[in-house]
Amino acid sequence: MIKEFAVEPAAIVESALRFQYVIEKFGISEGRVISEFPAKWKKLVYEAAQQEHHGKTELTKILEKIKHLPKNALISLARPAGTGDWLDIVKAEHQRQPFDWVLTKSPEEIGQAVHLDAWDAGHPSLQNQRQERIARTAEEMARVCRPLLRVAKHVKLVDPHFDLNNLRYREPLARFIECLPENACIDIFVAGLMLDGTRDHLLNGANRFLPQRLHRGMQVKLWGHAKGRMHNRYVLSQLGGLFFGVGLDMAVGDATPMDEVTLLEERIRVELWSEYADGELIGTWRG
Template sequence: MLKEFALEPEAIATWASFKDLIEKFGVSKGRVIACFPRKWRQAVLRAAQVQARDVELVRIEEKLRRLEGLVLLNRERPSGDGALPWLDRVLVEHARLPFDGIIVRERQRPHPEVLTTDEIDDDLPLFHATGQKHIRRTADEIVDCVALLVSCARTIKLVDPHFKANEPRWKRPLLRLLTLLRDQHRTGVSIEVHRANNARPANIRSYFESTIPRMLPPGVGLSVHLHPEQARHNRFILTERGGASYHTGLDDNEEGRSTDEDLVTLLEPATFAGEWRAYPPSDEPFLAYPASS
C-alpha cells in the first residue's frame, strides 16, 4: 500500500523539477522518498547549488526542512561506497533490500525498476500508488499497510476500543507487528495500546497480563492506556511518521466471526497530526511492560 522510492538528488535540483516531483509524494499519497544515501538532503542541496538560481535554492532548502516524516523516510539504510555514482550505490542497496522504484534525471542503463522524471505518470504500474484500499482482514495485510512506517518508528500507537491481546483475533496482528520489529532487530521501540475503559480493571488487566510478557522481543516495550468509551470509536495504527485508519478494527477475521474485508486509509498530514495528539501517552499508564534488554 505504501511504496518507497529512491530519488536521484540531481533529478530535483531546480525549483521546477523539485516542486513537480515532491508533490507526488507523501504518506497519504502512498509514496515516500527513501533517505538514501543518509545525507540525501545535503546531496540535493549540493546539486541545487550547481543547477538552481539563488532564489530557487532558498525555496528548495526551506522545503527540504519540512520533508522529514510524511515525505522523506529514513530507514537507516547503509549509504554504500561514497566513491561510486549515486545510481550504482542505489542498485547495490536495491539488491540487498529492494526499493519499489528508482527515479533518475536521465536514463544511464536499462533496468526494470528505474524511471526517468519524464516517464513519471500516476497510471504507470511501477509508480502507481494509492492512499486507500480494501484489504483482507488477515494479520499480514493489517500490518503490511503500515510496515514501512513501522520499520523506522520509535513510537507505535494501536488504537482500538476493544483491543484484547489475549484473544487470537487481536493477538495475531500484534504478533505480526512484533515479529516485524524483531526480524529488523529494532530496539528502543515503544508500543502504546489505546483502548476503551469499558470493563472492570481486573478484566482489562487479564487481557494483557497472560500474553504480553511472553510476546515482547528484546528492546520493545508496551503500555496500555484507557480512554472513556464514548469518546473513542475509531481504529488506527499510528507512528510518528504517519499512520492509517481501519474502518472495522485491528483484529483479524481468521475465525470468520465478522467481515472478510476492511477499508484502510493512509492519513492526510493534518488529520494524522490531530489523531496523534488525541492519544497522548499517560504519565501513569494502566499497564506497562518495559523493554527487556
C-alpha cells in the same frame, strides 16, 4: 500501500520548480515516500544543486527547500548505508531488495524506473495509493503497516475491543512488534472500563503475552479510553496513520475475512494523536 521511491539527486535539482514538483508528491499520507538511500541522500542533493547552480539565486531557493523537506517525505527503511555512484548502488540495491519505483535520468538501466520528464499525473506510480483492501490476517495487517512501523518511535494502537486474551489480537500485535525499532513506545487504547472485572481481565491477558514479546528497550502502555469518544480503529505514529475499517484483529472462524485500510490525511492524524494522549492507565510493560 506506502510505496518506496529511489530518487536520483541530480535529477531533481535542475530548478527549484522541478524540486518542488517532485517533493510535493511525497509523504506518508500521499502513499509515497523517498527512500533515504544511500544514507547520505540529502547530502548528495546538496552537492548536486551546488554543482548545477553555483553562484546563482536558484541554488539558494533549492537549498531552502531542502532544509524544509517534510519529515514524513524522506524515510529510511532499514537499507544499508550505500556508498559510491548513485546509479550503481541503486541498481545493486534494487536487485537485492527492489524499490517500488526509481526516479532517474537513466531509466533504461533499471527496472521499474521512470524518467522525471515522463513523471506526470497519468503515470501509474502517481495513481492514488491511499486505500487498500486486505485479507484480515496477521501477515497482511503487518505488511500494510510495515513502512509506517519501521520508522516509528511512538505508536498508538486504537481499538475499543483490543484484548490480548484473544488470539485474534495477539497475532497481529506480535507481527507489529516485529516491525518496530527496539526502543519504540506503544500505547494501546481500548474502550473505557465500564464493567467490573474488565481491568483485571485485560491485565491478565497482557501479562501473559507481552513480557516475552517485547524487544529490549521497548515499552507498552495499555489505556482505557472514554467509551463515548471511541469507535474507529487506527494505527498511528508520529509520521503517519492508518484507519482500519473492521479492527486491529485478524479474522477467526466466520468473521469478516477482508478489511479496507486507508491512509489518514496529516491534519486528521494530528487531531487523533492529540485525542488519544491519555486515559485510565491499566498497565505498563518494558522489554
